[in-house]
Amino acid sequence: MKDLIGMLESLRRPRLLIRAARIGAQDYRRDTQLKRLFGYGRLPRPGAALMRLIEIEEGLNDARVAEAASYSISRHVEVLCAMMGEAQLIRTATR
Numbered sequence: 001m002k003d004l005i006g007m008l009e010s011l012r013r014p015r016l017l018i019r020a021a022r023i024g025a026q027d028y029r030r031d032t033q034l035k036r037l038f039g040y041g042r043l044p045r046p047g048a049a050l051m052r053l054i055e056i057e058e059g060l061n062d063a064r065v066a067e068a069a070s071y072s073i074s075r076h077v078e079v080l081c082a083m084m085g086e087a088q089l090i091r092t093a094t095r
Contacts, residue, residue, distance in 0.1 A: 021080035028085030050086040053079055
C-alpha cells in the first residue's frame with residue numbers, strides 16, 4: 001500500500017485542479033462516487049479501487065495534455081477526489 005500512496009504523492013497536476021479535488025475530497029462518499037465511476041456492483045477494496053482510479057486518471061490527464069475535445073474537467077476532478085478519499089482510507093487502515 002505504501003507504493004500506491006507514493007505514486008499519488010509523486011503526481012504532478014495543475015495547482016487549481018488539485019485544489020478543487022482537495023475541496024471535493026472533504027465530502028467524499030465512497031458508495032456514491034465509486035458506483036458512479038466504476039458502475040454498479042460490488043465495490044473493490046480501497047487498494048484495488050485506488051489502482052483503478054489511477055488508471056482512469058492517467059487517461060484523463062493524457063486527454064487534458066493533448067487538449068482532446070472529449071476531456072471533462074469535472075470528471076477529472078471527481079476522479080481525483082475519489083483517489084484522495086481512497087488514499088485517506090488506506091492511510092487510516094494502516095495506522
